[in-house]
Amino acid sequence: MPAPSLSKGDVVITIVALHWYPYCIPLRNGFTTAHGPLHKRAGAIVELITSAGIHGLGEIAPLPEFAGSNLCEALSVLPALAASWPGLTLKQAAEEIRAGLESGWLPPAAACGLDTALLDAQGQLAQVNLTELMQREEQAETVQQRLDIPVNAVIGTTDIEATIVKARQAVAAGFRCLKLKVGCDTHLEIERIGALRAAIGPAIELRLDANEAWSFEQAVTILTACIQFAIQYVEQPLKATDLSGMRRLRQTVPIRIAADEALHDLASARNILAAEAADLLIVKPQLAGGLRMGRQIIREGAALGIDSIVTSTIEAGIGLAAALHLAAASPEITLACGLATLPLLRDDLLTGSLVLKDGMLSVPSGAGLGVQLDRSALARHASEALSLRG
Ligand SMILES: O=C(O)CCC(=O)c1ccccc1C(=O)O
Numbered sequence: 001m002p003a004p005s006l007s008k009g010d011v012v013i014t015i016v017a018l019h020w021y022p023y024c025i026p027l028r029n030g031f032t033t034a035h036g037p038l039h040k041r042a043g044a045i046v047e048l049i050t051s052a053g054i055h056g057l058g059e060i061a062p063l064p065e066f067a068g069s070n071l072c073e074a075l076s077v078l079p080a081l082a083a084s085w086p087g088l089t090l091k092q093a094a095e096e097i098r099a100g101l102e103s104g105w106l107p108p109a110a111a112c113g114l115d116t117a118l119l120d121a122q123g124q125l126a127q128v129n130l131t132e133l134m135q136r137e138e139q140a141e142t143v144q145q146r147l148d149i150p151v152n153a154v155i156g157t158t159d160i161e162a163t164i165v166k167a168r169q170a171v172a173a174g175f176r177c178l179k180l181k182v183g184c185d186t187h188l189e190i191e192r193i194g195a196l197r198a199a200i201g202p203a204i205e206l207r208l209d210a211n212e213a214w215s216f217e218q219a220v221t222i223l224t225a226c227i228q229f230a231i232q233y234v235e236q237p238l239k240a241t242d243l244s245g246m247r248r249l250r251q252t253v254p255i256r257i258a259a260d261e262a263l264h265d266l267a268s269a270r271n272i273l274a275a276e277a278a279d280l281l282i283v284k285p286q287l288a289g290g291l292r293m294g295r296q297i298i299r300e301g302a303a304l305g306i307d308s309i310v311t312s313t314i315e316a317g318i319g320l321a322a323a324l325h326l327a328a329a330s331p332e333i334t335l336a337c338g339l340a341t342l343p344l345l346r347d348d349l350l351t352g353s354l355v356l357k358d359g360m361l362s363v364p365s366g367a368g369l370g371v372q373l374d375r376s377a378l379a380r381h382a383s384e385a386l387s388l389r390g
Pocket residue numbers: 063066152153154179209211235260311312313314337338339340341
């Protein structure tokens with residue numbers, strides 16, 4: 001008999017079954033970054049059934065065009081876990097995730113979905129919100145529950161006119177922070193960033209995301225020209241592998257540099273910190289390996305004076321709610337997060353969406369994730385092609 005970890009009365013709660021449901025959801029209008037256009041998102045909802053009758057949900061949504069493993073790799077580990085996890089306590093399963101990430105056999109996106117499902121089940125069992133549960137796990141002395149999280153609007157790579165139309169819409173909708181995706185035409189980008197700053201005025205925060213598009217020289221030229229436009233920071237200006245270039249860029253231009261594609265697990269986060277390659281870490285739970293691993297990366301960064309920002313991979317609502325709880329459970333995070341992406345998808349797979357108002361995303365207050373899966377929407381977007389269950 002395994003040692004009791006989370007019990008309801010005298011009964012030890014164990015895992016009874018693990019299911020997963022692959023989906024494919026079109027984007028409303030497409031979304032273009034320096035990595036190219038994105039028209040649809042594929043992922044899977046995972047469901048852990050416990051002996052208490054409670055179902056924990058999570059989402060697996062890697063983004064191979066961007067960084068990390070692909071969905072087939074992430075799903076390929078699930079049949080073995082569905083066979084071996086029944087009978088484990090939630091704590092034992094969490095330890096398996098940690099060990100799987102450490103040894104490398106568990107892809108980060110799979111770890112993210114499973115970790116979320118365990119936390120969701122645990123939160124529902126203890127009748128606490130996932131934010132509070134994560135803080136309790138860390139035995140935080142002061143539980144600082146953040147009820148809503150400031151988020152940035154994101155504008156894809158597009159022409160100057162469309163950029164300004166989108167920016168004005170975002171400001172009118174109440175966003176106080178915009179993130180502009182930039183590409184590789186040096187002079188056009190400088191003009192576009194300047195036109196955007198002129199259109200939105202000085203009070204709105206403006207951050208850039210180059211998604212690895214620039215050479216070192218180009219980054220220096222563009223960023224030097226943009227000092228006058230008060231750029232909050234730039235995400236991943238150079239290739240993900242070029243940590244020494246990122247360090248040199250930090251020393252060359254007075255604009256903060258954030259690591260995004262360079263961060264795809266705990267080891268890569270530690271490499272970035274050791275190389276002094278970034279002023280900020282962009283933490284995507286799907287790439288980091290889940291919420292607990294995300295917390296660890298955020299804490300390790302903060303210990304060295306490096307702030308983090310939680311962002312999405314444009315996952316559906318279950319995964320986005322999980323990322324939102326990670327931000328809410330992280331008192332170290334003070335800047336706007338990149339979590340305003342559900343409207344990009346044609347469906348978020350939730351009944352009742354997350355509340356986004358005046359540039360703030362409300363943290364769901366119910367037990368566990370605090371959001372409800374829309375099972376009929378999931379069925380409508382089911383992707384049999386991705387199912388490995390045969
Ligand atoms: O940060 C945001 O506002 C949205 C998330 C985002 O930009 C993004 C979404 C999918 C893949 C990569 C990225 C990115 O930050 O580069």
